[in-house]
Amino acid sequence: MSDVVLEVKDLAKRFTLVELERLLELKPSAVVKRVEAVRKVSLTVPTGQVYGFLGPNGAGKTTTMKMCMDLIQPTSGTIQIFGSTPSDPSIKQRIGYLPEHPYFYDYLRPQEILDYFGRLFGIGATERMRRIDELLSRVGLQHARNRSLRKFSKGMLQRLGVASALINDPDLIVLDEPLSGLDPMGRKAIRDIIIEERAKGKTIFFSSHILSDIEHLCDRVAIVVNGVVKREGELSSLLQSDTRTSEMLLRNVSEEALTLINAHSTSATDMGSSTWKAVVPQSEMSKLLIQLLQCGAIVDELQPHQDSLEELFVRVSAEGSAVC
Ligand SMILES: Nc1ncnc2c1ncn2[C@@H]1O[C@H](COP(=O)(O)OP(=O)(O)O)[C@@H](O)[C@H]1O
Ligand SMILES: [Mg+2]
Known part of the structure; x- marks a missing residue:
């Protein structure tokens, strides 16, 4: 097997729609509309x-x-x-x-x-x-x-x-x-x-x-x-392969550290008691880590953030607008 x-x-399908009224009136210049339902x-x-x-x-x-x-x-x-x-x-x-x-x-x-x-x-x-x-x-x-x-x-x-x-x-x-x-x-x-x-x-x-x-x-x-x-x-x-971010859990987050987190992360969640969870793009990570440690923040966890299918779907859908 x-x-x-x-x-x-490389499948493609184009529907050709001819305006019905025009057809019924048998006008030679029927309006033709093309719908590219499947392109590639x-x-x-x-x-x-x-x-x-x-x-x-x-x-x-x-x-x-x-x-x-x-x-x-x-x-x-x-x-x-x-x-x-x-x-x-x-x-x-x-x-x-x-x-x-x-x-x-x-x-x-x-x-x-x-x-x-x-x-x-x-x-x-x-x-x-x-x-x-x-x-x-x-x-x-x-x-x-x-x-x-x-x-x-x-x-x-x-x-x-x-x-x-x-x-x-x-x-x-x-x-x-x-x-x-x-x-x-x-x-x-x-x-x-x-x-x-x-x-x-x-x-x-x-x-x-x-x-x-x-x-x-x-x-x-x-x-x-x-x-x-x-x-x-x-x-x-x-x-x-769509993973481009890491998730970090930080303790002892001061006002100054929070300003840095907000500036460099894609999302930040207050976990209470000066503890924050932040999702940070890979490109920002090293610079942010050094600055946070200098501000006295403690890194408890650092791990790659794996997309859920929903996150991937929403991002990919936004790359090309759908014809609804
Ligand atoms: N028979 C058809 N004639 C003209 N346009 C069509 C026809 N079937 C589908 N389309 C158009 O093709 C596009 C894709 O439709 P469809 O394959 O049903 O999408 P999906 O199943 O992903 O919702 C839509 O814009 C739809 O309006
Ligand atoms: Mg369908």
Whole structure:
């Protein structure tokens, strides 16, 4: 088995919108508007990992995923899935996909929907029934298996969407915002499924806005802003390589020392009893340390300050404005 399931290189997608009124009036000079939804996206999704695709609203995540799923065609760039192209029918059997807005006929019931998808994949009746039971239980919908979908909440439909993405026991699971619209129990159920699937050796590629979930689940992430991937790689090394500050805990901080701290730190927190915690850029550190010691401050702790994913996300997002 190859080490990489999905490889995307320099992907771009431009939508061309022609003003409808002009078209209907059949004017020759129809107004054409171009939307650069994806400008430059490159990703490497290794086998057996959980890959998080993050970015602000309108950054191009859904458009990228749709191109990977062969639902829309790229303007330029290449996509390789399982060493083939997204349009290759033989690889579709190995992929499960949850769209951003899953749609089901609302007169059907979960049991019927999953049975229908199972049949599309050519799964035999006994195995279909076994998988439907198992999946309904994993997404917490067994009690509603025979309830028609018009009585379902958004969160329940989302759970069903995840179950239908898994009916073919796919090797690559692509989930567009799987945690949206879910209550805490629903989020936990989907997080558990992602972890269980990775333990089985499956690859999960998902987008989300919920950074704490990404931080706990993902081995690798890409941050896309305004159609461009700004950071891509192992989560731990991204958080590490963006570390440019140290955190110091200081005692015996005089007025004079506090003025220095405020002038040179990016944040300073009063811990009480003349003790302060300060986050200081690496470039300022040596100079500040010498001056603080001269003022009689005592350094109790000094350690590299590792970014949280939220800090990294906010900083990277600010580097390029999103089209919302
Ligand atoms: N079918 C479309 N036609 C025109 N513009 C589109 C279409 N789909 C998406 N867009 C635009 O492309 C940009 C990226 O959208 P999308 O991929 O949905 O972002 P995300 O999933 O990151 O929120 C947005 O500006 C959006 O309005
Ligand atoms: Mg989206």
